[in-house]
Amino acid sequence: MGRKALYTKIYNQLRYQILSGELAIGSPLPPERKLAMQLGVSRNTIVRAYAELEAEGIIASRMGSGRYVEALTPAPARIDWHYHTLGTLAPAPSHMAELLGVTDKYPDIINFAHGDGGKHTLESSGFPDYVKSTAEQLHSYYFTSVQGLPELREHLVSWMDMEQISSPEQVVITSGSQEGLYLIASLLARPGDLVLTEMPTYFGSLQLFQSLGMQVVPVPMDADGLRVDVLERILSHCRPRFLYTVPTYHNPTGWTMSAIRRKQLLALSEKYGLPIVEDDAYRHLHLDKEPPPALKALDHSGHVVYLNTFSKLLFPGLRIGWVAANRKLAQLLTRMKELSITTNTLGQLALAAYLRNGALRPHLENARLQYSEQAAIMESHLDRFSPLGIRYERPKGGFYFWVSLPEEINPRKLMARCLERGVSFTCGDMFLLREAEQPYIRLCFTHERSEKIDRGMKIIAEVLQQGKELQL
Numbered sequence: 001m002g003r004k005a006l007y008t009k010i011y012n013q014l015r016y017q018i019l020s021g022e023l024a025i026g027s028p029l030p031p032e033r034k035l036a037m038q039l040g041v042s043r044n045t046i047v048r049a050y051a052e053l054e055a056e057g058i059i060a061s062r063m064g065s066g067r068y069v070e071a072l073t074p075a076p077a078r079i080d081w082h083y084h085t086l087g088t089l090a091p092a093p094s095h096m097a098e099l100l101g102v103t104d105k106y107p108d109i110i111n112f113a114h115g116d117g118g119k120h121t122l123e124s125s126g127f128p129d130y131v132k133s134t135a136e137q138l139h140s141y142y143f144t145s146v147q148g149l150p151e152l153r154e155h156l157v158s159w160m161d162m163e164q165i166s167s168p169e170q171v172v173i174t175s176g177s178q179e180g181l182y183l184i185a186s187l188l189a190r191p192g193d194l195v196l197t198e199m200p201t202y203f204g205s206l207q208l209f210q211s212l213g214m215q216v217v218p219v220p221m222d223a224d225g226l227r228v229d230v231l232e233r234i235l236s237h238c239r240p241r242f243l244y245t246v247p248t249y250h251n252p253t254g255w256t257m258s259a260i261r262r263k264q265l266l267a268l269s270e271k272y273g274l275p276i277v278e279d280d281a282y283r284h285l286h287l288d289k290e291p292p293p294a295l296k297a298l299d300h301s302g303h304v305v306y307l308n309t310f311s312k313l314l315f316p317g318l319r320i321g322w323v324a325a326n327r328k329l330a331q332l333l334t335r336m337k338e339l340s341i342t343t344n345t346l347g348q349l350a351l352a353a354y355l356r357n358g359a360l361r362p363h364l365e366n367a368r369l370q371y372s373e374q375a376a377i378m379e380s381h382l383d384r385f386s387p388l389g390i391r392y393e394r395p396k397g398g399f400y401f402w403v404s405l406p407e408e409i410n411p412r413k414l415m416a417r418c419l420e421r422g423v424s425f426t427c428g429d430m431f432l433l434r435e436a437e438q439p440y441i442r443l444c445f446t447h448e449r450s451e452k453i454d455r456g457m458k459i460i461a462e463v464l465q466q467g468k469e470l471q472l
């Protein structure tokens, strides 16, 4: 490329960055020598590009302090992206982005942070074979209905096995349950509205409600689930738009709402006309006996909107979840879903075939056995940590140990030290409304195989021990 073309290219790139608002008015430009080194070009090339921009009045030099982006008079219309977007979006990097970025940043990490079934269960599930054969079918590459593949919705009606959900018309397939929650929240509440949720709670729900500008009203929990007595007090003086709850193997505490509380909660919902969004992601992941029936299965008034996902039953990369509700709401949710067209066809077809062949039940039986073994290994280490002052309860299902650290250990500092040693987990403050000082960490026992759990927990023990000595 000739010298002229090279400086023109750099001039065009800088001009684009300035006019698009990427380089804001007033921001400094790199010194000529530095930019030349960065781009691997001669200093003269940069001098010429800067001279052109100066001649246009887009940049200007200030005596002794380099060049800056200028406000043009009259200014060409430049877009302030921040002004145009939702001011309520979670600050970057959000908890979600941080969590999902862990494996990109540290590919060999021992991962107790991500909440999913491990790659070892992918092999035993047989699911990849269904994807392969589906990928050979021509219709996998074309649209399916907005509401979701009819055959998949039919299988889901049988899978849920609830008299309240008797028709595929009541089911909407979504891109993960996170999208389901997004659709529900956008439909039921507006910015500024109050929404209720357990505290602590799944951080993806908090980030979603807050980013949509909703005001989250926390409801405390205990080992029997959400405190309905506190909920009643709240409802007696305000009118939230809905309650979001994870009543079964709650994320992050692992607690399950008792059968009595479920009835009390439904009674409150009827009394106050409160819609309940039940997120049932972990229902089939019990480690011992089966949990109490879903709220939806006890719902006589149609107030409960049911949410579930294949991210926990199978794998999160599928990005397929579903919402089940009364027909009216399912229709409205389908209208909302239309805004993102539909969920991916290939995944839905593969899942429909998997369910048609009855492969999900044996997969889950097998996965539960593996997860029990993994939980037992993690627990044996946690048991040994107790002289260090840590506390936990054995979960009856779900994916996590919710572990409280002794007062003198700071969870964020412990996490940073463990990351340096190649182990990740989640810090409890992510699950709170405000990032308060709190003593918890969350350890996922399903993602890693037993050997890695063993190795990772030994590292955490060493870091904890040092932390106690160093007052981390």
Ligand SMILES: Cc1ncc(COP(=O)(O)O)c(C=O)c1O
Residues within 6 Å of the ligand: 115, 175, 176, 177, 178, 179, 202, 204, 246, 251, 279, 281, 308, 309, 310, 311, 316, 319, 320, 321
């Ligand atoms: C309670 C709960 N709901 C929803 C999700 C997100 O599920 P999906 O991957 O289907 O969006 C998670 C993931 O951790 C979760 O724990």
